[in-house]
Amino acid sequence: RLQPTHPIALAPVQAPEPTVDGFVTQFLRNLNNGRGVALSTSTANDRYFALAATVRDYLMARWLEDVRRQRTIQSKGVAYLSAEYLLGRQLDNNLLATGLTDIADEALVACGLDLDDVRAMEVEPGLGNGGLGRLAACFIDSLATLGVPSVGYGIRYEYGIFRQTFVDGQQVEQADSWLALGSPWEFPHPEAARTVSFGGHTETYDDGGVTRTRWVPAWNVLAVPYNYMVPGYHNGRVNTLRLWSAQATQGFDLRVFNAGDYQEAVRAQTYAENISKVLYPEDSTPQGKELRLQQQYFFVAASISDFVNLILPADFDLANLPDRVIFQLNDTHPVIGVPELMRVLVDEKGLEWDAAWQITQQCFAYTCHTLLPEALEVWPADLLGRLLPRHLEIIYRINDEFLEAVRERFGDDSERIRRMSIVSPDGAIRMAYLATVAGSKVNGVAELHSQLLREKVLPDFDEFYPGKFTNVTNGVTPRRFVKLANPGLSRLITDTIGAGWLTDLDRLRELEEYADDAEFRSAFRAVKSANKRVLARTLAERDGLTVADDHLLDVMVKRLHEYKRQTLKLLHIITEYDAIVSGRVTPDQVTPRTFVFGAKAAPGYAMAKRIIHLINAVGSVVNDDPRVEGRLKVLFPPNYNVTLAERIVPAADLSEQISLAGKEASGTGNMKFALNGALTIGTDDGANVEIRELVGDDNFFLFGMAEPEVADLQARGYHPIDFVRADENLSRALELISSGAFSGGDASVFEPVVSNLTHHDPFMALADYTDYIAAQKRVDALYADQDAWTRAAILNVARCGFFSSDRSMRDYIDRIWHTPPIL
Numbered sequence: 001r002l003q004p005t006h007p008i009a010l011a012p013v014q015a016p017e018p019t020v021d022g023f024v025t026q027f028l029r030n031l032n033n034g035r036g037v038a039l040s041t042s043t044a045n046d047r048y049f050a051l052a053a054t055v056r057d058y059l060m061a062r063w064l065e066d067v068r069r070q071r072t073i074q075s076k077g078v079a080y081l082s083a084e085y086l087l088g089r090q091l092d093n094n095l096l097a098t099g100l101t102d103i104a105d106e107a108l109v110a111c112g113l114d115l116d117d118v119r120a121m122e123v124e125p126g127l128g129n130g131g132l133g134r135l136a137a138c139f140i141d142s143l144a145t146l147g148v149p150s151v152g153y154g155i156r157y158e159y160g161i162f163r164q165t166f167v168d169g170q171q172v173e174q175a176d177s178w179l180a181l182g183s184p185w186e187f188p189h190p191e192a193a194r195t196v197s198f199g200g201h202t203e204t205y206d207d208g209g210v211t212r213t214r215w216v217p218a219w220n221v222l223a224v225p226y227n228y229m230v231p232g233y234h235n236g237r238v239n240t241l242r243l244w245s246a247q248a249t250q251g252f253d254l255r256v257f258n259a260g261d262y263q264e265a266v267r268a269q270t271y272a273e274n275i276s277k278v279l280y281p282e283d284s285t286p287q288g289k290e291l292r293l294q295q296q297y298f299f300v301a302a303s304i305s306d307f308v309n310l311i312l313p314a315d316f317d318l319a320n321l322p323d324r325v326i327f328q329l330n331d332t333h334p335v336i337g338v339p340e341l342m343r344v345l346v347d348e349k350g351l352e353w354d355a356a357w358q359i360t361q362q363c364f365a366y367t368c369h370t371l372l373p374e375a376l377e378v379w380p381a382d383l384l385g386r387l388l389p390r391h392l393e394i395i396y397r398i399n400d401e402f403l404e405a406v407r408e409r410f411g412d413d414s415e416r417i418r419r420m421s422i423v424s425p426d427g428a429i430r431m432a433y434l435a436t437v438a439g440s441k442v443n444g445v446a447e448l449h450s451q452l453l454r455e456k457v458l459p460d461f462d463e464f465y466p467g468k469f470t471n472v473t474n475g476v477t478p479r480r481f482v483k484l485a486n487p488g489l490s491r492l493i494t495d496t497i498g499a500g501w502l503t504d505l506d507r508l509r510e511l512e513e514y515a516d517d518a519e520f521r522s523a524f525r526a527v528k529s530a531n532k533r534v535l536a537r538t539l540a541e542r543d544g545l546t547v548a549d550d551h552l553l554d555v556m557v558k559r560l561h562e563y564k565r566q567t568l569k570l571l572h573i574i575t576e577y578d579a580i581v582s583g584r585v586t587p588d589q590v591t592p593r594t595f596v597f598g599a600k601a602a603p604g605y606a607m608a609k610r611i612i613h614l615i616n617a618v619g620s621v622v623n624d625d626p627r628v629e630g631r632l633k634v635l636f637p638p639n640y641n642v643t644l645a646e647r648i649v650p651a652a653d654l655s656e657q658i659s660l661a662g663k664e665a666s667g668t669g670n671m672k673f674a675l676n677g678a679l680t681i682g683t684d685d686g687a688n689v690e691i692r693e694l695v696g697d698d699n700f701f702l703f704g705m706a707e708p709e710v711a712d713l714q715a716r717g718y719h720p721i722d723f724v725r726a727d728e729n730l731s732r733a734l735e736l737i738s739s740g741a742f743s744g745g746d747a748s749v750f751e752p753v754v755s756n757l758t759h760h761d762p763f764m765a766l767a768d769y770t771d772y773i774a775a776q777k778r779v780d781a782l783y784a785d786q787d788a789w790t791r792a793a794i795l796n797v798a799r800c801g802f803f804s805s806d807r808s809m810r811d812y813i814d815r816i817w818h819t820p821p822i823l
């Protein structure tokens with residue numbers, strides 16, 4: 001083999017000079033050579049691409065070096081398997097990570113350009129639905145910042161989460177063609193494609209006297225990896241996110257094409273490409289669709305093959321696999337990876353079953369993100385067997401051996417066996433059980449959630465596997481959600497306690513002593529007001545909405561789901577409105593409030609869509625009623641996404657976290673708001689519990705039933721109508737909806753929402769209404785005392801350092817992964 005001799009070829013890759021001159025030179029080079037245009041003829045998109053390429057050039061040397069080191073050092077790393085990554089925009093984040101923001105700013109000005117105009121060109125990759133996907137994005141940011149070797153594996157959906165529009169107040173979904181103008185952050189590697197198989201049958205054969213099984217698949221697709229840089233913050237580290245795109249193994253059939261059947265000629269191609277075509281727009285609900293199972297197996301099989309066959313050295317002894325990798329299962333979506341690794345080890349690599357099972361059990365860990373029993377994925381055995389016949393056999397054998405072990409321990413307790421079987425009585429495969437049996441650890445995402453998971457969802461497993469269950473409370477990256485989203489607050493913090501807090505968020509504690517400092521308070525308030533003005537500008541430009549600057553900004557942004565109880569928020573708004581228009585209070589007696597909603601409903605979730613319609617309907621009536629004198633405003637900008645969150649969160653005064661206790665596994669929006677100095681009004685649910693414990697009861701508006709009370713009421717029998725009768729304000733608010741006050745007099749439009757609430761109310765919004773309204777009165781009272789409010793807001797910031805995703809990652813490393821950083 002030829003050896004390089006040229007000194008440049010021998011030297012490490014060089015980054016451009018980190019100066020304005022260096023940046024300008026590289027930017028123009030990228031514009032000219034990368035885009036084939038001159039500055040004077042370039043479009044905004046050209047400039048965005050050239051700028052992105054320039055930032056990439058600064059990261060490249062570090063990335064190549066990190067990839068090289070991770071391969072040579074061969075220490076244990078994390079392979080994070082997630083069907084979703086809700087990344088948000090990349091440009092600012094990558095500028096921040098490299099410390100190039102100011103240089104880029106100046107460089108663009110020197111080129112006669114404005115960074116903001118260029119920034120605006122970026123379309124965020126919406127490759128996730130909500131909390132679960134955003135959590136994955138925060139985690140890979142923190143892993144890079146901690147210097148832990150890791151790869152994020154996922155799917156490069158051609159269309160991400162749908163773009164939401166409103167037509168007459170109703171949600172209309174549009175395709176999210178985020179790739180239409182290309183994506184400057186990705187590196188396709190078709191030469192490293194993996195073949196992923198489906199269908200067919202299994203057969204046994206004689207392998208030198210040993211009977212073995214092999215899978216004879218019916219069809220294949222290619223999984224083409226696209227690599228993305230994941231830079232750590234100011235530490236010179238760059239990890240990799242590898243997203244798979246599906247392609248046909250053979251392009252198209254030229255013979256058929258020449259014979260004139262054009263559709264048939266591309267049939268295989270279309271079929272294959274459908275696998276990574278679009279993200280399932282569901283959140284917390286399983287989608288039992290064949291294509292979804294194809295997506296799951298597609299990315300997991302490609303990822304395992306990538307790690308085992310390409311990343312590991314050719315002579316690697318697979319018995320040592322647990323020393324090299326932990327595959328973290330982000331919910332049940334990647335759990336088909338368990339039988340896949342077994343298949344690879346046994347059928348492809350020739351290991352004995354028992355040895356392979358030993359390895360597999362150490363190589364996986366499972367995070368559960370829900371408690372809703374209906375949200376735990378199950379796959380009908382016939383579907384699984386048709387698509388992945390060998391995997392179904394492997395699952396059956398895992399189950400047989402597992403149930404044998406249960407019998408050994410508990411005797412022939414058929415009730416228990418039935419409860420614990422991975423295969424349900426109606427023959428479906430319970431993926432959460434499979435993950436629990438196979439995983440070295442199982443974790444929930446907040447203390448309460450982990451406790452309920454152990455006690456209510458998987459109690460038999462907790463008993464059978466002492467020590468397997470653990471908790472890791474979620475977190476959010478302070479780089480994106482404090483530093484980038486809230487530059488004013490970040491500056492104030494640094495001016496007050498010095499630098500360094502962004503990677504050591506517990507240091508925010510040092511702000512506590514300033515909560516009573518008048519000067520600091522007023523600076524803190526000034527930041528909040530400035531953030532509200534930024535939001536006002538954003539909403540004016542984006543949606544033509546106006547935000548009053550002297551209002552309490554009361555925000556509820558999250559997926560639309562009945563368990564999250566947007567209807568409860570709406571009932572509060574209607575009650576405030578009713579009080580004014582019925583003359584019981586004058587407008588100047590209510591706290592001026594702007595209510596901001598952001599929420600997408602799954603396209604097939606009819607009730608959620610009706611609730612969206614109702615929010616918009618209430619908004620237009622309240623906003624236009626002169627009797628309100630502008631004291632109440634309801635804003636519902638469409639298409640809530642990460643980019644908009646970065647504007648809304650820092651501007652908020654009040655954060656609505658009002659799910660029925662026991663239903664929200666954690667929530668992560670709650671953390672973002674508290675860290676940005678909003679006060680929470682919330683139930684004792686998910687991570688709200690930990691937020692309240694940390695910030696203190698005086699700085700949190702708690703209301704509603706706790707989980708045991710919910711269980712109790714459920715057991716006694718819940719009759720929502722009793723609560724309507726007991727609270728006149730509630731019955732009036734419901735009556736107002738029923739009367740057609742928000743639907744031009746047509747009582748039928750929202751009848752399904754009202755009748756669902758009064759007759760079923762599965763998430764007990766009406767039971768918590770009275771206490772919610774009382775808590776809102778406490779909000780009004782505290783807000784009337786701006787000094788007291790600001791003090792509480794400061795203490796929220798000071799005491800929420802715990803919710804950095806850096807801390808979450810350290811917890812995963814200590815309790816589950818045992819993957820030390822490499823220095």
Ligand code: OX2
Nearest residue numbers: 131132284369370665666667668
């Ligand atoms: C979400 C949970 O609903 C939310 O409570 C949690 O904060 C988030 O995951 C991150 O852990 N799909 N999305 C979720 O769970 C599932 C299932």
